Amino acid sequence: MLKIAKGRISYAAVIGAILFMIVQVIANLNLPSLTSNIVNNGVAKGDISYIWKIGFEMIGFSLLSVVAAFGNVFLAARSSQKLGKNLRSDIYKKVINFSNDEFDKVETSSLITRTTNDVVQIQNVAMMALRMMIMAPIMLVGASFLAYTKSHELTWIFVVSIPVLLIFIGIVMAFAIPLFRAMQTKTDRINLVFREGLTGVRVIRAFRQDKFEQDRFEDANQDFTKNAIKVNTIVALAFPIMTLIMSGTNVAIVWFGGQLISSQTMQVGNMIAFMTYAMQVLMSFMLLAMVFALIPRAAASASRIQEVLDIKTKINDPEKPVSLPATTAHSLDFEHVDYRYQSAEQLALSDIDFSAHSGQTVAIIGGTGSGKTTLVNLMPRFYDIESGQVKLDGQDIRNLKTADLHRAISFVPQTATLFTGTIRDNMKFGNDNATDDEIWHALEIARSTDFVKEEGGLDAHVEQGGGNFSGGQRQRLAIARALVKKASVYVFDDSFSALDFKTDAQLRAELRQDAQVQQGVVVIVAQRIATVADADLILVLDNGKLVGKGTHAELKANNEVYQEIMKSQLREEDQL
Numbered sequence: 327m328l329k330i331a332k333g334r335i336s337y338a339a340v341i342g343a344i345l346f347m348i349v350q351v352i353a354n355l356n357l358p359s360l361t362s363n364i365v366n367n368g369v370a371k372g373d374i375s376y377i378w379k380i381g382f383e384m385i386g387f388s389l390l391s392v393v394a395a396f397g398n399v400f401l402a403a404r405s406s407q408k409l410g411k412n413l414r415s416d417i418y419k420k421v422i423n424f425s426n427d428e429f430d431k432v433e434t435s436s437l438i439t440r441t442t443n444d445v446v447q448i449q450n451v452a453m454m455a456l457r458m459m460i461m462a463p464i465m466l467v468g469a470s471f472l473a474y475t476k477s478h479e480l481t482w483i484f485v486v487s488i489p490v491l492l493i494f495i496g497i498v499m500a501f502a503i504p505l506f507r508a509m510q511t512k513t514d515r516i517n518l519v520f521r522e523g524l525t526g527v528r529v530i531r532a533f534r535q536d537k538f539e540q541d542r543f544e545d546a547n548q549d550f551t552k553n554a555i556k557v558n559t560i561v562a563l564a565f566p567i568m569t570l571i572m573s574g575t576n577v578a579i580v581w582f583g584g585q586l587i588s589s590q591t592m593q594v595g596n597m598i599a600f601m602t603y604a605m606q607v608l609m610s611f612m613l614l615a616m617v618f619a620l621i622p623r624a625a626a627s628a629s630r631i632q633e634v635l636d637i638k639t640k641i642n643d644p645e646k647p648v649s650l651p652a653t654t655a656h657s658l659d660f661e662h663v664d665y666r667y668q669s670a671e672q673l674a675l676s677d678i679d680f681s682a683h684s685g686q687t688v689a690i691i692g693g694t695g696s697g698k699t700t701l702v703n704l705m706p707r708f709y710d711i712e713s714g715q716v717k718l719d720g721q722d723i724r725n726l727k728t729a730d731l732h733r734a735i736s737f738v739p740q741t742a743t744l745f746t747g748t749i750r751d752n753m754k755f756g757n758d759n760a761t762d763d764e765i766w767h768a769l770e771i772a773r774s775t776d777f778v779k780e781e782g783g784l785d786a787h788v789e790q791g792g793g794n795f796s797g798g799q800r801q802r803l804a805i806a807r808a809l810v811k812k813a814s815v816y817v818f819d820d821s822f823s824a825l826d827f828k829t830d831a832q833l834r835a836e837l838r839q840d841a842q843v844q845q846g847v848v849v850i851v852a853q854r855i856a857t858v859a860d861a862d863l864i865l866v867l868d869n870g871k872l873v874g875k876g877t878h879a880e881l882k883a884n885n886e887v888y889q890e891i892m893k894s895q896l897r898e899e900d901q902l
């Protein structure tokens with residue numbers, strides 16, 4: 327846990343909080359002694375001026391204690407909140423640079439719990455530690471010593487009450503700590519089920535799985551609640567018992583102290599002070615117990631966060647990056663590329679080899695699971711290849727800064743994702759300087775002007791995930807967004823599948839005529855022969871292998887897989 331705070335917490339604030347806390351403890355430790363003086367020397371002797379003098383001193387120490395407590399809480403809160411803020415941004419910075427391989431390692435819902443709930447646990451413990459963990463031992467030592475100076479005859483009471491309290495605290499912790507620890511994994515589970523339920527709500531309804539999903543959530547919720555109730559019951563039971571131990575100690579002090587007073591071996595004031603110090607001693611143990619009860623849960627949180635921070639991102643900038651040549655003649659080359667998913671034994675792609683240059687359209691076709699998406703994902707280095715080379719403008723993409731590479735590639739993924747904001751915000755996602763004219767031009771190519779105008783133009787609101795647009799409209803907006811970004815390579819991963827034949831054909835014709843797009847290489851992943859037929863180069867994938875490469879006419883004449891795909895699609899149309 328200390329590792330996680332290192333460099334993320336303000337040391338000046340921590341030192342300030344500790345200093346204030348020391349002042350507070352010293353002030354608090356002085357008060358019982360002053361009470362005993364006032365009783366012994368003022369009240370017992372009827373010395374009014376002494377009472378006033380010590381009374382003012384007590385007010386002074388009380389005010390000092392309040393001010394110090396305020397300073398301590400202020401700095402403790404500030405530094406623990408800052409620690410939380412720094413942790414959240416460090417996790418976010420780390421995660422945003424994850425490649426798909428790393429995202430495959432940690433569940434998204436768990437990442438969310440780690441950024442929110444786990445960070446809160448650390449913050450709470452940091453706050454408690456700065457308030458109590460250091461206060462308790464100082465108070466414990468100070469109060470024990472001062473209690474002894476007030477009456478060494480009564481100190482034996484501690485010999486009984488402290489072990490009783492410690493044994494009790496030990497029993498409580500033994501039961502509570504595993505439960506505290508389990509809270510985090512149970513929170514994870516709730517988040518996972520809740521998230522899946524929310525994102526898949528339509529599917530759940532369509533398949534009438536509402537009851538099943540509700541039960542699944544209920545189970546997770548019930549499990550969490552049961553655990554929380556157990557923890558709270560233990561804590562709730564612990565408090566009255568601890569109060570009982572404290573009251574028992576008080577009774578013993580009054581009982582035996584009374585006897586000492588009547589035999590004139592002890593003064594009343596000393597007994598009152600002893601009683602207050604005894605409470606401070608027991609309170610210190612309780613404060614320590616509270617902190618130690620929270621530590622295991624926070625330690626579990628800390629290791630969950632550290633686990634994310636320690637993940638080594640595989641795809642990093644090279645030590646000596648090269649720059650892309652300043653040219654308008656762009657090229658994309660795959661040279662004998664092999665790729666294997668980290669969890670898989672077999673190659674997902676093997677010996678992929680092709681070249682394309684500015685003005686050319688490369689189309690990738692193949693059955694479901696043949697490796698089309700995997701292939702295009704290698705271009706922006708979402709995954710790194712196992713062997714071979716991928717080159718952009720003649721440079722191995724692993725020698726480029728990832729920011730430069732991503733700037734050079736405009737990518738439309740299979741599932742179109744839009745962000746909350748306006749259409750304009752979404753369109754400017756890859757090109758902040760785009761003018762309204764450029765955006766309208768891109769929308770025109772993507773056959774989106776009509777519905778965007780209907781929605782209210784570029785200022786039209788886009789809901790979370792583009793929920794207020796249809797699937798086809800989202801696809802077209804994602805295509806337009808990719809066109810607004812001026813790139814060397816435009817990748818469309820199955821982006822035309824949601825369009826009808828006519829719109830698909832019009833859109834591709836517009837792409838062919840657009841001067842900006844024609845300066846780059848266009849890569850289209852498609853399922854339909856009609857979509858790929860006019861491409862300059864068609865790659866036919868089958869089971870991760872490049873089984874055909876050529877134009878439509880060439881492949882139609884001599885490629886078996888291509889002919890098979892053609893036949894199956896003709897058959898489908900014939901059947902209608």
Ligand SMILES: Nc1ncnc2c1ncn2[C@@H]1O[C@H](COP(=O)(O)OP(=O)(O)OP(=O)(O)O)[C@@H](O)[C@H]1O
Pocket residue numbers: 430667668669670674692693694695696697698699700701
């Ligand atoms: N993250 C992953 N981890 C392990 N294997 C994966 C992963 N993603 C895809 N695969 C496997 O790689 C193969 C190729 O998948 P890919 O998504 O590239 O196919 P595709 O041709 O794009 O299919 P579709 O047309 O259905 O989108 C499949 O066998 C798939 O199971």
